[in-house]
Amino acid sequence: MVVYKFGGASVRSAEGVRNLKTIVAGTTDDTFVVVSAMGKTTNALEEVVSAFVSHDKTGAMAALGRCVDYHYDICRGLFDEGIPRAAKALFDELGVLVGAADGREAEYDYWYDRIVSFGELISTTIVAEYLAREGLDPRWLDIRRIFITDDRHRDADIDITASTPLLKKAVAECDGTGRKIFVSQGFIGGTANGETTTLGREGSDYSAAVAANILDAGSLTIWKDVAGILNADPKFFTGTRLIPELTYLDAIELAYSGAQIIHPKTVKPLQNKRIPLYVKPFADPSGSGSAITAETTERVSVPVLILKKRQVLVSVRPHDFSFVLEEKLPGIFGLMHKFHIRMNMIQSSAVNLSLCVDEGRMLERFSDRLRAEGFRVVQNSGLELLTIRGYDQETFTRHSSCRGIYLIQKTRRTARILRTQTPDSDCLEV
Ligand code: ASP
Ligand code: MG
Numbered sequence: 001m002v003v004y005k006f007g008g009a010s011v012r013s014a015e016g017v018r019n020l021k022t023i024v025a026g027t028t029d030d031t032f033v034v035v036s037a038m039g040k041t042t043n044a045l046e047e048v049v050s051a052f053v054s055h056d057k058t059g060a061m062a063a064l065g066r067c068v069d070y071h072y073d074i075c076r077g078l079f080d081e082g083i084p085r086a087a088k089a090l091f092d093e094l095g096v097l098v099g100a101a102d103g104r105e106a107e108y109d110y111w112y113d114r115i116v117s118f119g120e121l122i123s124t125t126i127v128a129e130y131l132a133r134e135g136l137d138p139r140w141l142d143i144r145r146i147f148i149t150d151d152r153h154r155d156a157d158i159d160i161t162a163s164t165p166l167l168k169k170a171v172a173e174c175d176g177t178g179r180k181i182f183v184s185q186g187f188i189g190g191t192a193n194g195e196t197t198t199l200g201r202e203g204s205d206y207s208a209a210v211a212a213n214i215l216d217a218g219s220l221t222i223w224k225d226v227a228g229i230l231n232a233d234p235k236f237f238t239g240t241r242l243i244p245e246l247t248y249l250d251a252i253e254l255a256y257s258g259a260q261i262i263h264p265k266t267v268k269p270l271q272n273k274r275i276p277l278y279v280k281p282f283a284d285p286s287g288s289g290s291a292i293t294a295e296t297t298e299r300v301s302v303p304v305l306i307l308k309k310r311q312v313l314v315s316v317r318p319h320d321f322s323f324v325l326e327e328k329l330p331g332i333f334g335l336m337h338k339f340h341i342r343m344n345m346i347q348s349s350a351v352n353l354s355l356c357v358d359e360g361r362m363l364e365r366f367s368d369r370l371r372a373e374g375f376r377v378v379q380n381s382g383l384e385l386l387t388i389r390g391y392d393q394e395t396f397t398r399h400s401s402c403r404g405i406y407l408i409q410k411t412r413r414t415a416r417i418l419r420t421q422t423p424d425s426d427c428l429e430v
Contacts, residue, residue, distance in 0.1 A: 012038055071091070112154050117185075146189075212275050220276075311357070313418060339366040
């Protein structure tokens with residue numbers, strides 16, 4: 001068994017779905033296919049949720065309508081006979097949900113999971129229908145009943161022990177002697193009580209890694225719209241280079257620094273069973289891509305640049321000037337966890353704590369709570385965090401001698417620079 005994961009960009013059009021079919025048809029192994037929501041569907045459904053929890057039913061239905069149109073367009077490009085009945089049924093179900101229930105802002109995470117999960121349910125339904133039409137005989141699995149998660153909505157973790165017998169059973173139940181193909185959803189799961197959960201944005205990689213772990217897969221391949229793992233994101237940088245081989249450790253470090261290439265939780269389930277991970281170009285299936293394994297023949301030889309935009313520097317100081325910041329740290333970190341605030345860099349002095357975090361809707365509530373607990377809180381926003389792994393002096397100087405530097409941290413191998421955000425239209429030199 002091999003596991004293939006296709007992200008939103010690879011299935012954003014009818015042509016993408018046809019290409020997926022060509023890739024799946026191009027191997028003879030039993031294949032477990034994990035698919036994300038199509039294109040920017042998750043963002044579109046997030047708009048539905050925002051409108052829904054603010055009682056803007058018209059806005060919610062309009063956003064949903066755009067999402068339906070987008071998918072129906074793809075279906076028209078794939079099926080002469082019209083929209084597959086199963087896809088239509090899911091949109092109808094979602095329409096009823098959004099039209100009838102009355103969400104509250106306080107239940108945002110719960111409603112998020114119920115609504116946004118339809119992105120993956122619908123994409124996999126369309127993909128499975130298309131593969132079936134092309135004679136590949138796939139089995140569609142509802143992963144909400146297989147991947148058992150905790151109930152931390154919007155950021156759930158899969159309980160691998162509880163999920164193992166369920167996935168093994170679902171796969172074993174597939175009869176027939178020929179090649180087996182399964183199609184299932186990334187990014188979503190369900191609690192033991194049957195409530196739908198999601199695993200965090202870009203979580204489909206993690207789903208695929210867990211499936212690979214449970215099924216003792218020979219490999220996991222993530223099909224992407226880039227040549228493989230590059231030393232910087234070509235959206236922001238010129239002069240990028242392919243990294244042909246990385247270790248699990250390299251990959252984890254990259255992912256945690258914010259490289260958009262794979263979700264940070266992806267590596268552990270693979271590393272535990274030494275399952276190789278390939279990142280390959282969707283548009284050129286025979287391209288070499290990158291291989292992530294336990295040991296590589298060569299170390300990564302170029303500096304790797306990871307740019308995280310939309311950062312905020314939060315400076316926290318106790319009002320009473322108490323020089324016992326250490327005592328307050330557990331409380332502050334506990335609040336960050338509670339409000340889903342992701343910390344990317346931290347620096348502390350006797351009375352001051354500087355936190356570099358992602359911009360986000362909960363940041364104000366977090367800051368207000370700290371103020372209520374006697375801290376002075378100052379926020380600087382509109383920043384970006386550049387991490388350079390394996391930096392050389394030249395690369396470091398090029399990126400740290402600009403204006404608007406807020407914070408620099410350096411170890412022997414890694415430099416991190418927090419600075420004013422580069423306009424999205426600008427391309428930087430690696
Ligand atoms: N569709 C989800 C997202 O866009 C999950 C994924 O793509 O991995 O975040
Ligand atoms: Mg994606």
